[in-house]
Amino acid sequence: MDANLYSLFESRFPKDRGAPLLILEEGRRVSYAEAEATSARYAAFLTGLGLVPGDRVAVQTEKSAEALLLYLACLRAGFVYLPLNTAYQEGEVGYFLGNAQPRAVISQPRSLGSTQALCAQHDIRNLFVLDEDGGGSFTAAARSAPETFKTVERKPDDLAAILYTSGTTGRSKGAMISHRNLASNADVLHRYWGFGPTDVLVHMLPLFHVHGLFVACHCVLMNGTAMRFHSKFDAARALADFKESTVFMGVPTFYTRLLAEGGLDRDACSNMRLFISGSAPLLAETHAEFERRTGQRILERYGMTETGMLTSNPLEGERRAGTVGFPLPGTEVRVVDDTGHGCKPGDIGHIQVRGPNVLSGYWRLPEKNKEEFTADGYFKTGDVGTFSKDGYLSIVGRSKDLIITGGYNVYPKEVELALDELPGVQESAVVGVPHPDFGEAVTAVVVAKPGAKPVESELIGALKQRLANFKVPKRVHVVDELPRNTMGKVQKNVLRDRYSGE
Ligand code: ATP
Ligand code: MG
Known part of the structure; x- marks a missing residue:
């Protein structure tokens, strides 16, 4: 059976393909029909260059509709999508290109010069720029490619992406993420958080990270509805969007900035049904103040690049501040002591996880792969935490800290x-x-x-x-x-x- 993640999304697209997938800042809309046609062109163009399924495509571009469609194109063509943080400097990009050896690189205008030199050094012959105005760019080059493309069949364990970790604790590692990893997590998440036909997501996260790409975009693509798509976080724009949207996903700093912006109150959020936070701990004070102002409780969840989302506070029932909720369906989460024995509720230990969402290993780091998995197949998250008696997980920190x-x-x-x-x-x-x-x-x-x-x-x-x-x-x-x-x-x-x- 075809396990291509794009085929799963496609089966969830709205019947009316004229419906919007993206509502952009300048008012432009990108319909599902346009997303299908453009991703087909991009996939056909890259395939025409001689790339074959399994080849890596590195993408370091500012956030845009085209950048998201390029991701969909890579899925369709069976390429391994390799997003890079736009803030990475030459030396960092050089490391990632050398490590991942992509067949094509799509870059941003401002780093073209240095990327050109790096591509020459690593013998990467296909370098393009993704920009709005065309001129020698990927968009212009792909313009004449056909608008139909037969999505390439994938097996569940085939790689969909290599996603580098945030590098919070040291050098970023390339997590090898399969179509199965992404499909299982996307399926669980959009159901767990109750996505339905009237949902509109406010999207202000970057696209190079698990949170913005795999959590936020996948929930929408699995739901066949729209997102209001912004190039970056902006508190005033978020507040304006809340009037016409239903779900927001943010990192804790988004919430503190929203609180600092005047006008966050019950009325501003009356159309919103769900605020989700993750990627870093949400301060209890932010939690309380947000609820006082809006009457809504932020839902905090926990996950990582290597595993997608692991736990979430419940949609219905108590969202407990200072915790990241319960293991998501299908994901096993355990807390063990230094010798590997399970901890009692209340005792602090190492968080280990197993499930269809967990990576197969790190790209070209065989020694790490041995260290990071237990004999019974659990991945060591590197986080320490504790379960309460009634099953809520709290993150206490990182074992390295x-x-x-x-x-x-x-x-x-x-x-x-x-x-x-x-x-x-x-x-x-x-x-x-x-x-x-x-x-x-x-x-x-x-x-x-x-x-x-x-x-x-x-x-x-x-x-x-x-x-x-x-x-x-x-x-x-x-x-x-x-x-x-x-x-x-x-x-x-x-x-x-x-x-x-x-
Ligand atoms: P690196 O692995 O390169 O050091 P990183 O771990 O920060 O970087 P990510 O995969 O982006 O890279 O982040 C995952 C980590 O973020 C988790 O392991 C956890 O430490 C932290 N995290 C995510 N969500 C939460 C949360 N709700 N509360 C506390 N910590 C969280
Ligand atoms: Mg990490």
Whole structure:
């Protein structure tokens, strides 16, 4: 049976192919008919260049309708789609091209020069630019290709994409994602979150990451409805869109920025049925403030590049702040101790997962593949967490961020939660930095609330009342903002480097 993800989407497209898939900022609409025709042309054009199923196509372009249609084209032609963060610089792109060895590269105008040189170096002969105005671009070159294309049959384990992880904990790894991985997750998600014929999604996430591409777009493609498609997050535009949409997906920083924008209230959100957050922890304060203003509770979920979505708070029933909800149907999630034995509810351990959505391995990293899977086929997420007695999972942090100080384990999150409750503290991040006596010293970095001036000695004094001594930071640095990557994740390695040796 054909397991091509595109064929699954196609079976869910609306009968009226004139219905919109994308509603763009400038008011232009891209119908399902146009999506079919354009993705056919792109697939035919790339195939005409001599690319064959299984070849990688690297795409580093600004977000646009064409970029999404290019993804659909790659699925149709059986190419392995390889999106790259638009913020990557020459050296980073060089690493990915060398690692993945794509047959074609579609780039953005502003990095064309450096990409040209990299393609020459890696003997990649097909380089195009995806831009709006044509001129020597992919769009122009593909213009005369036929508008019909027979979608290539795929087997479930054939690769659909190589998706590089966010690089929060070190060098990004290429997760090998199959058609089965994506299809199973897309099917579960759009049903779990109750997608139906009247749903319109506000899409402001990037397309190079699991969240924007596989979670957001796939829910819509499985549902055969429309999304309001923006090049990037914009709080004012989001608020305007909420009047005519039903679902929003964001990272926590989107929510804090929405709260900072005037006009977020019940009335502005009265048409919306669902706000979803993920990719990084949502602060309890954001959760509470959003509910106070809008009357709606954000649904938090948890997932990763390698696995797609793993857990979600329920659509109906309690959405518990500080948790990421229950394992999604078909996904097994367990919490184990250092020796691999299952933990009791309430005990903290390593999160491991198994299911049809979990990657087969990392691209060209055989040693990693041995390390990251258990003998019984569970993938080690690298996250630590705990299940409550009634089955809600909480993420405590990443095992790499665990601090061992004087022989004691300190989970940064526990210290961060205590810090966040102190007056004058907006948010915090806690890391371990090398220390001659303790091995690592607990070090906190704090952002002050507007107008507040927290004092290091006072914060440390207050924490001593709340935490065991070994958990209390040796130093607290007050900064203007925490370093974050494009997905809004705090870059703890940057903080560790910055404060090491102090
Ligand atoms: P790298 O693996 O390269 O270090 P990364 O893990 O940040 O980068 P992603 O796959 O984008 O790359 O992110 C997945 C991670 O994001 C998860 O393993 C988890 O640590 C974190 N995460 C995702 N959703 C949540 C959430 N709701 N709450 C807390 N953490 C989350
Ligand atoms: Mg990761």
